[in-house]
Amino acid sequence: MPTKKLGSISLFLLICLSSSALYADDLSRYAPTANMMGELGLNTIPSARMSPEGTARLTVSRLANYTNAAIGMQVTDHLYLGLRQTSESDSFSSESLHLYPGMDAKWMLYPEKRFVPQIAVGLQSAFGHKRMAAEYLSMSKRYEDFDFTFGFGWGRLATRDGLPNPLLFNNLKGNQSRDFGGESPNKPSDWFKGDMALFGGIEYATPINGLALKADWNSDAWTEEKKSNADFNAPAPWSVGFSYHPVSWMDAGIAYAGNNSLMARVTFTGNVAEWPLTDSRGRAPITLAPHRPDMTIADSDDDEEDAELQPAFTTEENIGLTKIFIDDKKAEANITLKENTSTPRQIGDAARYLSNIAGRTPEQIILHVRAYGLRGIDITLNRTDLERAFINHQGSAEEIWHSTSFFHDGKNLPLSQILAEMRGAKPEDGFKFNILNDVSLSEKDSGVLYRSALGLSYGEYFGRNFLSFQSVRLNLRDNLAKLNEYRGVSLLPVRGDVDQFTQNRLLIDRNYFMGLATLAKDLHVASSIGYLEEMFMGLSGEVLYRPFDKNWAVGLESALAFKRDPATFLALAPNGDHILSGFLNGYYEVPGTGTTIKASVGRFLAGDVGGTLGVSNEFRNGVKLSANMSASTYADRDVMGGKTHIYTGIQISLPLGSLSFLPDGSRIITNAAPLGRDTAQRLDNPTNLYERTENLSYRHITRNWPQFSPQP
Numbered sequence: 001m002p003t004k005k006l007g008s009i010s011l012f013l014l015i016c017l018s019s020s021a022l023y024a025d026d027l028s029r030y031a032p033t034a035n036m037m038g039e040l041g042l043n044t045i046p047s048a049r050m051s052p053e054g055t056a057r058l059t060v061s062r063l064a065n066y067t068n069a070a071i072g073m074q075v076t077d078h079l080y081l082g083l084r085q086t087s088e089s090d091s092f093s094s095e096s097l098h099l100y101p102g103m104d105a106k107w108m109l110y111p112e113k114r115f116v117p118q119i120a121v122g123l124q125s126a127f128g129h130k131r132m133a134a135e136y137l138s139m140s141k142r143y144e145d146f147d148f149t150f151g152f153g154w155g156r157l158a159t160r161d162g163l164p165n166p167l168l169f170n171n172l173k174g175n176q177s178r179d180f181g182g183e184s185p186n187k188p189s190d191w192f193k194g195d196m197a198l199f200g201g202i203e204y205a206t207p208i209n210g211l212a213l214k215a216d217w218n219s220d221a222w223t224e225e226k227k228s229n230a231d232f233n234a235p236a237p238w239s240v241g242f243s244y245h246p247v248s249w250m251d252a253g254i255a256y257a258g259n260n261s262l263m264a265r266v267t268f269t270g271n272v273a274e275w276p277l278t279d280s281r282g283r284a285p286i287t288l289a290p291h292r293p294d295m296t297i298a299d300s301d302d303d304e305e306d307a308e309l310q311p312a313f314t315t316e317e318n319i320g321l322t323k324i325f326i327d328d329k330k331a332e333a334n335i336t337l338k339e340n341t342s343t344p345r346q347i348g349d350a351a352r353y354l355s356n357i358a359g360r361t362p363e364q365i366i367l368h369v370r371a372y373g374l375r376g377i378d379i380t381l382n383r384t385d386l387e388r389a390f391i392n393h394q395g396s397a398e399e400i401w402h403s404t405s406f407f408h409d410g411k412n413l414p415l416s417q418i419l420a421e422m423r424g425a426k427p428e429d430g431f432k433f434n435i436l437n438d439v440s441l442s443e444k445d446s447g448v449l450y451r452s453a454l455g456l457s458y459g460e461y462f463g464r465n466f467l468s469f470q471s472v473r474l475n476l477r478d479n480l481a482k483l484n485e486y487r488g489v490s491l492l493p494v495r496g497d498v499d500q501f502t503q504n505r506l507l508i509d510r511n512y513f514m515g516l517a518t519l520a521k522d523l524h525v526a527s528s529i530g531y532l533e534e535m536f537m538g539l540s541g542e543v544l545y546r547p548f549d550k551n552w553a554v555g556l557e558s559a560l561a562f563k564r565d566p567a568t569f570l571a572l573a574p575n576g577d578h579i580l581s582g583f584l585n586g587y588y589e590v591p592g593t594g595t596t597i598k599a600s601v602g603r604f605l606a607g608d609v610g611g612t613l614g615v616s617n618e619f620r621n622g623v624k625l626s627a628n629m630s631a632s633t634y635a636d637r638d639v640m641g642g643k644t645h646i647y648t649g650i651q652i653s654l655p656l657g658s659l660s661f662l663p664d665g666s667r668i669i670t671n672a673a674p675l676g677r678d679t680a681q682r683l684d685n686p687t688n689l690y691e692r693t694e695n696l697s698y699r700h701i702t703r704n705w706p707q708f709s710p711q712p
Contacts, residue, residue, distance in 0.1 A: 030142075030145075030147075030205050031245060032047065032049040032051075032147070032203075033212065033243040033245060033251045033253065033267065034057060034059050034072075034251075034253075034265065034267045035047075035265075036059075036061040036062075036063055036068060036263055036265050037059075037061075037068060037070060037082075037084060037104065037124060037132075038057060038059035038061075038068065038070025038071075038072050038082050038084060038104070038267070039070075039072060039080060039082060039104060039106055039122070040080075040106075041149070042149060042201040042202075042203060042214045042215070042216040042239075043201075043214050043215075043216050043239040043240075043241050043253065043255035043257070043263055044063070044216055044218045044220070044235075044239055044255070044257065044263065045138075045149065045151070045157075045199045045200070045201055045216045045217075045218045046106065046120075046122055046124075046136055046138050046151070047120075047138055047140045047147070047149040047203075048108065048117065048118040048119055048120035048138040048139055048140040048149065048151075049118065049120075049140055049147075050074065050077065050078070050080060050106070050108050050118075050120070051074040051080070051269075052074065052077075052271060052273070053074055053075075053076055053077045053273060053617070054074060054271045054272045054273035054274075054617075054619055054623070054625070055072075055073075055074040055269060055270070055271050055272075056071075056072070056073055056074075056269070056270050056271070056272055056652065057070070057071070057072040057073075057082075057267055057268070057269050058070070058071055058072075058267065058268045058269075059072070059265060059266070059267040059268075060265070060266055061263065061264065061265035061266070062092055062263070062264055062265075063235060063257065063261065063262075063263040063264075064222070064225070064233075064234070064235055064261055065088055065089060065090065065225070065232075066086055066087070066088055067086070067087045067089060067092060068084060068085070068086050068087075069084065069085050069087075069441065069448075070082050070083065070084035070085075070104070070441075071083050071084075071441065071650070071672055072104070073625055073627070073650055073652065075595075075615055075616075075617055075625050075626075075627055076590075076593065076595050076615070076617055077108070078107060078108040079105070079106075079107055079108075079615065080104075080105065080106040080107075081103070081104070081105050081627045081650060082103070082104040082105075083101075083102075083103055083104075083441045083648075083650060083672050084101065084102050084103070084104055084125075084128075084132075084441065085099060085100075085101045085441040085448060086099070086100040086101070086102070086129075086131075086132055087099055087100075088100070099129075100125075100128070100129035100131045100132050101128050101129060101441055102124065102125030102126070102127065102128025102129055102132055102133070102186070103125070103126050103127045103128055103648045104122070104123065104124050104125065104126065105122065105123045105126050106120050106121070106122040106123075107120060107121050107122070108120045109121055112140070112141065112142065116141075117139040117140055117141035117148075117150075118139065118140045118141070119137070119138070119139050120137075120138050120139075120140075121135075121136070121137050121138075122135065122136050122137075122138065123135050123191065124136070124155070124156070124157075125186050126186065126191070127185065127186065127629070127644075127646050127647075127648050128185060128186060129183075129185065129186065130178075130179070130180055130182075130184060130185060130186040130190065131156075131180050131181075131224060132156060133155045133156060133178075133180070133186040133190065134153060134154060134155035134156040134157040134158075134220075135153070135154040135155055135157070135191050135192050136151050136152065136153045136154065136157055136199075137151055137152045138150075138151035139151060145204055145205045145206075146202060146203070146204055146205075147202070147203040147204075147205075148200075148201075148202050149200055149201050149202070149203075149216070150198070150199075150200040151198070151199050151200065152196055152197070152198060152199075153196065153197050153198070153199050153218075153219050154178075154191075154192045154193070154194060154195075154196055154197075155178055155180075155190070155191075155193075155194065156178075156180060156220055157197060157199060157218065157219050157220060158178075158194060158195045158196050158197035158219055159178075159180075159195075159197070159219065159220055159221040159222075159223045160197060160218075160219045160220060160221035160237055161197055161198075161219060162194075162195030162196065162197045162219075163195060163196050163197060163198070164195065164196070165192075165193075165194065165195060165196050166196065177194050177195070178190065178193060178194040180223070180224040181224055181227065181228075185644045185646075187646075197219035198219060199216070199217060199218050199219045200216065200217055201214065201215055201216025201217060202214075202215055202216075203243075210244055210245035210246055210251070211242060211243075211244050211245070212242065212243045212244075212245075213240075213241075213242050214239075214240070214241050214242065214243060214253070214255065215238070215239070215240045215241075216238070216239055217237055217238050218237055218238075218239075219237070220237070221234070221237075222234035222235070233259050233260065233261070234259065234261075235257035235258060235259055235261035235263075236257055236258025236259050236261070237258075238257070238258060239255040239256065239257040239258070239263060240255060240256055241253060241254050241255025241256060241263065242254065242255075248269070249268060249269055249270055250266070250267070250268050250269070251266075251267050251269070252264075252265060252266045252267070253265040253266075253267075272619065272623040272625065272652065272654065273619045273620075273621065273623065274621075275619075275621050275623050275654055275655070276621075277621075277654070277655050277656055277657070277658045277659060278621055278622050278655050278657060278658040279339075279340035279341075279622045279655040279657040279658070279664060279665055279667075280338075280340035280341050280657045280658060280664040280665070281657065281658050281659075281660065281664065282341060282345075282658070283318075285345075285348065285349060285352075285710045286315070286319070286348075286349045286352045286353050286356075287352065287390075288352040288355060288356065288386060288387065288390040288391060289355070289356045290391055292355075292358075292359065292360045293356070293357065293358075293359055293360070294359070294360065295359050315353060316353070319335070319346065319349050319350050319353060320335050320336035320337060320338060320346070320350075321333045321334070321335055321350055321353065321354075322334045322336065323368075324354070324357075326354075326357070326358050326359065326362060327362070328361045328362065329361070329362055329363065329364060330362050330363075330364040330365070330366050331354040331355065331357070331358035331362045331364070331365050331366070331383075332354075332365075332366040332367075332368075333350065333354060333366075333367060333368070334367075334368045334370060335347070335350045335367050335368070335369055335370065336370045336371070336464070337369065337370065337371040337695055337696075339371075339372075339430070339664070339665060339695075340657055340664040340665045342695070342700070342704040342707045343369070343695045343696070343700055343701055343704065344397075344701055344704045344705045344706075344707045344708040345704070345707040345708065345710060347367060347369070347379060347381075347701075347708060348397075348707070348708040348709060348710070350367055351365045351367065351381050351386060352386065352390065354367075355383050355386055355387070358383070362383065363382065363383050363384065364380055364381070364382070364383065365380070365381040365382075365383055365386070366378065366379070366380050366381075367379045367381075369696060370464070371692070371693075371695050371696050372467075372516050372692045373461075373463075373464045373465035373466070373467075373515075373516040373517060374516055374517070374518045374524050374689075374692065374693060374696065375518035376548075376693075376696030377406045377407070377408065377548050377696065377698075378406070378407050378408060379404060379405070379406055380404065380405045380406075380407070381400065381403070381404050382400075382403040382404075385399065385400050385403050386400065389709065390709070396709065397705055397706050397707075397708040397709040398705075398706075400708060400709075401705055401708075406548065406549075406698075408521050408548075430458070430459060430663060430664060430665065431456065431457065431458050431663040432455075432456070432457045432458075432459075432471075432663055432664075432665045432666055432667075433454070433455070433456055433656075433662050433663055433666040434454070434455040434456075434457070434666060434667050434668070434669055435452075435454060435455075435656075435667070435668045435669070436452065436453040436454070436455050436473070436669055437450070437451075437452050437668070437669070437670040437671070438450065438451045438452075438670075438671045438673070438675060439451075439670065439671070439672050440672065440673060440674050440675045441672065448479075449478075449479060449480060449482075449483065449675045449676070450477075450478060450479060451475070451477070451478035451479075451480055451498075451502050451675070452475075452476045452477050452478065453473050453474060453475045453476055454473070454474045454476065455471055455472070455473050455474075455509060456471065456472055456474075457469065457470065457471030457472075457509075457510070458470050458471070465515055465516055465517050466513070466514070466515050466516075467513070467514045467515075467516070468512075468513050468514075469510055469511070469512055469513075469514060469686070470508075470510065470511045471508075471509040471510045471511075472506060472507070472508060472509055473506070473507055473508075473509040473534065474505065474506055475502050475503075475504065475505055475506070475507075478499075478502045480498060480499035480502050480675065480676070481499060483498070483499045483675070483676045492577060492606075492678075493563070493678060494535075494563075494604075494605045494606045494677075494678040494679075494681045495535060495675075495676060495677055495678060495681050496676050496677065496678045497535075497566060497676075498535075498675055498676045499676065500566040500567070501534060501535060501566045501571060503566070504566060504570070504571060506570070507534070507566075507570045507571045508531055508570045508571065508572060509531075509533070509534050510530075510531055510532065510533060510534075510686060511530050511531040512528045512529060512530030512531055512532055512686055513528065513529055513530055514526060514527065514528040514686065514687065515527050515528075516687070516689075516692070522545060522546055522547045522548055523543070523544075523545050524543070524544045524545075524546070524689050524692075524693060525541070525542070525543050525544075525689075526541070526542050526687035526689050526692070527539070527540065527541040527542075527687070528540045528541075528686045528687055531564070531572075532559070532561070532683060532684070532685075532686050533683060533684040533686065534564075534571075534684075535563065535564055535571075536559075536561040536562065536563060536564060536605075536683055537561070537562050537564055537574060538559055538560045538561040538562045538578070539559065539560045540557070540558070540559035540560075540561075540683065540685060540686065540687060541557070541558055541559070541687070542555060542556070542557040542558075542685065542687045542688075542689050543555060543556045543557075543689075544689035544690060544693065546587075546689075546690070546693050546697065548696075548697070548698050549698060551588065551589040551590075551591060551699070552586070552587060552588050552589070553586075553587040553690060554584075554585065554586050554587070555584075555585040555586075555587075555689060555690065556582070556583070556584055556585070557582060557583050557585065557685055557687070558580070558581070558582035558583075559580070559581055559582065559683050559685070560578065560579075560580050561578060561579055561580075561581060561605060561683055562574040562577070562578045563575050563576075563577040563578065579605055579606070579607060580603070581602065581603045581604060581605050581682070581683060582602050582603055583600040583601065583602030583603075583612075583682070584600065584601055584602055585598060585599070585600045585690075586598070586599045586600070587690060589697075589699050593617070594617050594618040594619060594620075594699075594703060595615065595616070595617045596615070596616050596617075596618075596690075597613075597614070597615050598612070598613070598614045598615075598616070598628075598690075599611065599612070599613050599614075600612045600613075604630075604632060604634075604679070604680055604681055604682060605681045605682065605683060606632075606634060606678050606679055606681065607634075608632040608633050608634035608679055608680065609632070609633045610630060610631045610632035610633055610645075610680055611630070611631055612628055612629070612630040612631075612680075612682070613628065613629050614626060614627065614628035614629070615627055615628075618694075620703065620704065621655070622655040622657075623652070623653065623654055623655065624651075624652070624653040625650075625651070625652055625653075626650070626651045627648070627649065627650045627651075628648065628649055629646060629647070629648045630646070630647050630648075630680035630682075631645055631646050631680065632645050632646075632679045632680035633645070634679045634680075635679065636677055636678055636679030636680070645679070645680075646680075647673070647674055647677060647679070647680050648673070649671060649672060649673025649674070650671075650672045650673070651669070651670065651671050651672070651673075652669075652670050653667050653668070653669045653670075654667060654668040654669075655667055656668060
């Protein structure tokens with residue numbers, strides 16, 4: 001693949017991933033910058049430094065006969081993940097001779113203290129081509145304007161002046177040499193195997209803002225390049241250079257690596273935590289009346305035709321209140337949450353509204369929370385605390401929190417009451433508009449693959465618990481015609497025929513009917529039938545147990561999926577292939593964060609058995625980052641043209657709903673993962689109860705509680 005094509009795709013990725021950088025604050029002159037592989041480091045070696053949570057980076061670099069293009073995400077404060085495509089070519093603009101894709105990862109083990117360095121462990125090409133594979137333990141310590149890095153490397157970072165492997169790794173792996181030739185992938189069994197070597201370096205932050213000098217010593221001997229080309233002029237183990245950070249969203253570096261070798265790098269950076277858009281435009285908060293009314297609205301004429309009462313009924317409908325009940329002690333109501341506004345914001349509006357109509361005597365505000373037809377927690381608030389905070393300005397959302405209690409209203413509801421609630425107030429209908437991007441740097445045969453599309457969807461509720469959902473996909477541009485140039489045609493495709501689906505300019509993406517319900521305390525169920533996703537139709541079901549006061553959940557999902565035929569009108573007809581798939585899911589919420597770790601085990605869509613491990617992070621502005629790794633008992637053609645059992649991917653989802661010309665909930669969704677694969681593939685589950693119960697969770701309420709008292 002020509003390197004110039006790689007550059008054009010990199011520009012496309014830049015538009016998707018770095019637009020938020022325009023809104024980032026200026027960085028200090030001490031901010032660490034990327035190395036040639038796209039992770040934070042010096043010129044050619046990695047450091048232990050980590051970016052702020054939510055940082056996204058796009059890096060393009062060149063050294064010797066390699067050009068690197070990498071997308072990196074700081075998924076959490078401790079975890080960095082990156083997808084990298086390394087192209088071997090005679091020059092930056094010449095035809096690629098070979099491609100070496102890989103997934104890089106770095107985990108911070110210990111933060112820097114006064115007398116202790118920051119420590120991180122990393123994997124270069126953890127999954128991908130073994131030519132660039134390396135593992136390392138890196139330590140970084142700052143002293144005034146200097147940042148020192150020292151580390152231990154394995155794999156490619158141990159091919160020069162290697163030392164015997166530590167005893168622990170001898171016992172686990174055996175002190176075997178590493179082979180970096182051939183086309184087989186790097187595997188977990190290769191990690192930390194073979195000799196170990198030392199690397200290190202120093203960075204000096206100059207008085208010129210944004211300018212840093214870098215010098216390092218690496219332990220890469222370029223052995224494989226010398227084997228394949230006797231005339232190869234390998235860079236020296238040392239390098240000296242500089243990095244210049246003129247603006248917060250871009251920096252560049254140049255370093256001389258000896259033997260007439262020059263390293264050049266440019267990096268574009270943005271932080272999605274500072275993305276200025278949100279899921280919804282929102283509305284003005286309800287104001288608490290300065291005085292308690294003499295009587296409740298229930299004491300007035302109950303005729304809905306009364307013009308004086310119409311504003312109150314309209315407000316109740318807008319904030320999702322039903323079954324309002326007021327007596328001498330309490331004002332009580334059900335609240336059906338809107339999809340794209342935080343739960344505390346809606347609870348705050350509902351509590352202030354109930355106080356405004358409750359009369360003089362009630363002291364408690366009780367709300368029974370519902371979402372998507374699912375039953376959540378019940379909340380009791382102290383009316384006096386509301387008045388102290390919103391009228392007298394002597395309190396805050398935090399003080400209101402301390403007097404707020406959560407409970408489940410009695411025992412499990414009988415079936416008759418569950419059925420009665422289904423006829424209650426329904427969730428909000430609505431359109432959504434999505435910009436959809438799929439890109440793969442994980443291709444050895446096709447370089448970079450991509451596709452882009454626009455999606456328009458509409459969901460309509462029938463009662464509280466039943467939803468009809470339709471969406472269409474307008475395919476805009478792709479380069480998937482080359483997908484099968486090297487792989488051949490899949491006889492029983494799962495997603496191997498994605499290029500044929502993309503050839504349809506317009507197709508029905510989803511068209512299904514869904515039912516959702518809460519059967520017992522914290523136990524939710526959902527089922528869907530119809531066109532479940534772009535490539536499959538059928539029937540799916542899910543059960544989720546998510547205790548409100550715990551940071552874990554378990555669930556079970558299953559689907560009878562029929563493959564859609566892309567050659568038929570709008571891909572509406574099945575092609576005859578069908579499969580029963582299912583997974584047991586476990587979730588763990590990292591305390592005090594928006595991070596969720598998910599583990600699944602079950603049967604994939606090709607009949608293969610395996611599991612998926614994923615991590616996701618949702619920011620308060622609605623941005624979502626996620627990464628996953630799937631392993632299967634089957635082996636598909638891997639990124640090197642050989643066989644692999646493991647696939648990885650990264651997704652970023654950016655909200656657009658606060659733009660006045662787009663519907664609430666609209667998003668840019670970008671997936672970076674292998675395209676056109678049949679192994680380790682899962683249905684894009686339309687029910688996804690874990691996501692649908694997030695606004696009912698203790699984590700969501702606590703993280704967003706400041707929105708209970710929105711700023712004017």
